[in-house]
Structures are given as structure tokens and as C-alpha cells.
Amino acid sequence: MARLHFDDYRRHLETESARLRAVLVDCDPLARVPGCPEWTASDLLGHHGGVLEFWATIIERRPEGPDELEEPSPPASYADRLAFHEQQAARLVAALDAADPGEHAWTWSGEQTVGFTFRRQAHEALIHRLDAEQTAGRVTPLDPELAADGVDECLDVMFGGAPPWGSFAPLPHHVRVEITDRDESLWVQIGRFTGTDPSGEQHDVEDIRVVPAPGGDADAVVSGPSAELDAWLWRRGDDSQVVVTGDRGVYDRFRVAVNQPID
Numbered sequence: 001m002a003r004l005h006f007d008d009y010r011r012h013l014e015t016e017s018a019r020l021r022a023v024l025v026d027c028d029p030l031a032r033v034p035g036c037p038e039w040t041a042s043d044l045l046g047h048h049g050g051v052l053e054f055w056a057t058i059i060e061r062r063p064e065g066p067d068e069l070e071e072p073s074p075p076a077s078y079a080d081r082l083a084f085h086e087q088q089a090a091r092l093v094a095a096l097d098a099a100d101p102g103e104h105a106w107t108w109s110g111e112q113t114v115g116f117t118f119r120r121q122a123h124e125a126l127i128h129r130l131d132a133e134q135t136a137g138r139v140t141p142l143d144p145e146l147a148a149d150g151v152d153e154c155l156d157v158m159f160g161g162a163p164p165w166g167s168f169a170p171l172p173h174h175v176r177v178e179i180t181d182r183d184e185s186l187w188v189q190i191g192r193f194t195g196t197d198p199s200g201e202q203h204d205v206e207d208i209r210v211v212p213a214p215g216g217d218a219d220a221v222v223s224g225p226s227a228e229l230d231a232w233l234w235r236r237g238d239d240s241q242v243v244v245t246g247d248r249g250v251y252d253r254f255r256v257a258v259n260q261p262i263d
Contacts, residue, residue, distance in 0.1 A: 166195020
């Protein structure tokens, strides 16, 4: 799947962040966020404002990493959080405008470029905009092009990436994910991730990787419109428009691997 142009990621970051804030202006600060039930609207606003602040700092001080940074601390009052969010969104956009996407910059991913932040933060803003709208009861459609790219980013980066302290053992099972309104698809291989994290805890779990088309038929096919697939993968939507065909056991393993909470 082809990625969006960096100008498009930048535009979506700006507009989705602005929509998130606009929706929450008149929202009850204590309203619960359906996609993150432990959060209130105020928590969501503070979280995304802190994310914007963190990545603006990372881009501004590139290629230095976050080792010397303090944990972001959003303002206490709801009004101040609204203002803080607006300020940090403008700051991140300005930082990205002053950078080349190909420049080296720290990320938590294997992709150590400014471009990673363009893309990741466009999707961060999109999903948290959806959180804000669900919290306020004012849901609007997701952009189909961005949502389709979000399906790929969610599977390849958020679920398909792996920390260096473990390894992925692939199995001979593949799922094809079809994005019906974009005539695009991607392939996912099922496997297991094993390893011991820095705290000493051992892990042995179902895992996936996005892979080139392997040739032959998929064991299972998951299909649906881009917006519904993206929201479903992020646990912000149900599977009412997601169609599953093929080997149900392979699909179940895929579902276990991607049915994890991500903020």
C-alpha cells in the first residue's frame, strides 16, 4: 500500500487535532471515553496535549532522544488543558514544517526519521479525535484515505513491530486484509513472539507481521471499509461491517494478536 504524502499527514495532524479540541470545548470534563473507559474527557485532552508536546520537543531537538526529558505534565484545569492542547498542536506542526521528513530523529520504532512522526502523529490525532467525538456523542466520518493508511500503520507498526529483546517465529498461516472502499489489501502472517523484557518478565504470545503477498490463497480473509476497519483494529468500533471468510482458527489467532488495548 502506498503511503500518503507528508503534506497530507501534516494537514491531517492539524485538522484532526483541531477537531478533537473543538469537540471537547463544551464537553463535560468528567465524561467517560468509550474507547478508553478509565479516561475522562479531561484525561483525553491532557493525554493528547502531552503527546503533542513530547513529539514537538523530539523534533525540535533532533536527533537527540528523550533521555533527558521530564514526563509531560498537562495543566490542572480543563480550560488550561484546552489552551495547552491548542498551543502544542501548533508547536508540533511548526516543528515538522521546519524539518525534512528524511532527517534522522529519535522514535521508539525501527524507523528513525522525522517522517515517522509525520505519519504516526496524524494517526494518533485521528484516533483520539474519534475518542473525543464518541465521548461527546458527535461522531463524524473518518477520512477514507487516512483510515486506509491507518489500517496498514496499525497492523505493521502498532501491532507488527517488536521490541529488540524478543523474536518473532512465523507460522505458515496468512490473513489477507481487504479494504473494500479503497480496492487495497495487505497480507499478515501469523506467528508467536517470545522473549524476556528488561524487567525479567517472559513473554510468549500470538503475534503478527505485515508481509509481501506470499503467493497462493490466504487462510482467512478479513474485509471491510477503511474507516470501520481502522476503528475496529483500534478497539474504537465494532465488527458489524467486518466480514471474515476462510479458516476461523487462523482468524481467531489473528484476532487474539490484534485485540490488545493501545492508547
